[in-house]
Amino acid sequence: GGSQVKASSEEDAAIDGKNSLTVTNASLNASGVGYGIYVYKGITLDGATVTIRASSDGGEVSALFTDEDDIVIKNGSTVDALAEGRFSVAISTxxxxxxxxxxxxxxxxxxVKAIVRYAETSGDGPDHYSGDQNDEIIPESEGLNIGIFAQTSEGITPATISIVRSRVTAEGDTAAIFALAMSADGKAIxxxxxxxxxxxTPEGGKxxxxxxxxxxxxxxxxxxxxxxGTGDAVIDSPYNEAVAKSTVIVPPEETKPEEKHGKTKPEGSKSEGTKTTKTVAVAAKGAKTVGKLAATGDTSNAAIVAAALAGTAAIAAGALASRKRS
Incomplete structure (x- = not known):
């Protein structure tokens, strides 16, 4: 509350929380390796100014991450998160x-700004292709980079990303924003x-x-x-060309015509006659699966990663989470 905190690490997370992290009316600057901020039970940023940077240690990278709880950003907070790595997310739970x-x-x-960039010390780019244990070419990129990512599995409320009256800029070499639920029956969405x-952004995006x-x-x-993304079809791969790699979401007052002529409304002002709308698109239950993934082998890490988002749990929970629980 009211403080200014700067934390950095050359080998690990800049901030490592065993329980929860709350930043209220304060500023926080964190820069780490592997993780910028890793918190086990929830993150709340309330009227906060937060800058987070995370670079690769050869594995998964996450700038702002919490395991088994939620991320709440509210009340005029300004968040700038950047992660660079082969498998990276900027803001994730x-x-x-x-x-x-x-x-x-x-x-x-x-x-909120959530940016991720592919970074690979071997020199392979995000479109690098690799063979599995049978030397069959995997038809997907090895890297996976998502700006804002929420993921859940069995037995809990499905993943949700909620954006209300906020300006959000998200970029990722794979996807800008993704919410994913995994289940044995396909009912969780x-x-x-x-x-x-x-x-x-993108034009015609939805x-x-x-x-x-x-x-x-x-x-x-x-x-x-x-x-x-764009289009009306249900996609079956995060690498589908319909997926937006960059998106900008803005409140109505930022899209007014006078903004184009250099005239902007004072911060906090309300436009008369502006109607608040809510857009909630929900995938239909029982939607038909489009296409079929390449077969994956038990011992092929590259094939598992490339097959679908289910194989990318290491991005979120990851080896670090397992190590902490141990």
Whole structure:
């Protein structure tokens, strides 16, 4: 409350929280390796100014991450998150355990920038292709980079990303924003909710549905969720060309014609006659799976990663989370 904190690490997370992190009417600057901020049970940024940077240590990278709880950004907070790595997310939460909270991101009345960049020391780019254990070419990129990512599994409320009256800029070499729920029956659906704001970029952008069926060695897992993109078809891969790699979501007052002529309304002012609208696109239950993924082998990490988002749990929970629980 009212303080200014700067934290950095050359080997690990800049901030490592065993329980929760709350930043209220304060500023925080964090720069780490692997994780910028890792918190086990929830993050709340309330009237806060937060800058987070995370670079690669050879594995997964997350700038702002919490496991088994939610991320709440509200009341005029300004958040600038950047992550660079082969598998990277800027703002992310996940939950894979029944009875626990998590997997939800709530952004209201704030300004958020979430940027991720592919970074690979071997020199392979984000479009690098690789063979599996049978030397078959995997038809997907090895890297996976998402600006804002919420992910849940069985037994809990499906993943949700909620954006209310806020300006959000998100970029990722794979996707700008993704909400994903995994289940054994396909009934759980991750959703993106936008209220009091519109999608400015890409042109014609909207919330589109994702649905896929994963055939793993230990059974079948259904993935259902939403992302920002174009088109009307249900997609079955995060690498689909309809998925927006960059998006800008703005409140109505920022889209007024006078803004184009250099005239902007004072901060906090309200436009007369502006109607608050809510856009919630939900994938239909029982939606037909589009296409089929390449077969994956038990020992092929690259194939598992490339197959679908289910194989990317390491981005969110990851080795670090497992190590902390141990």
């Amino acid at each position: 996940s939950n894979f355990y029944s009875g626990e909270a998590g997997g939800h991101i709530y952004i209201s009345d704030s300004v 991750g959703t993106i909710e936008i209220e009091g704001a519109t999608i400015q 919330v589109i549905d994702y649905r896929n069926k994963e055939e793993l060695s230990d059974g079948i897992v259904y993935e259902a969720g939403q992302t920002i």
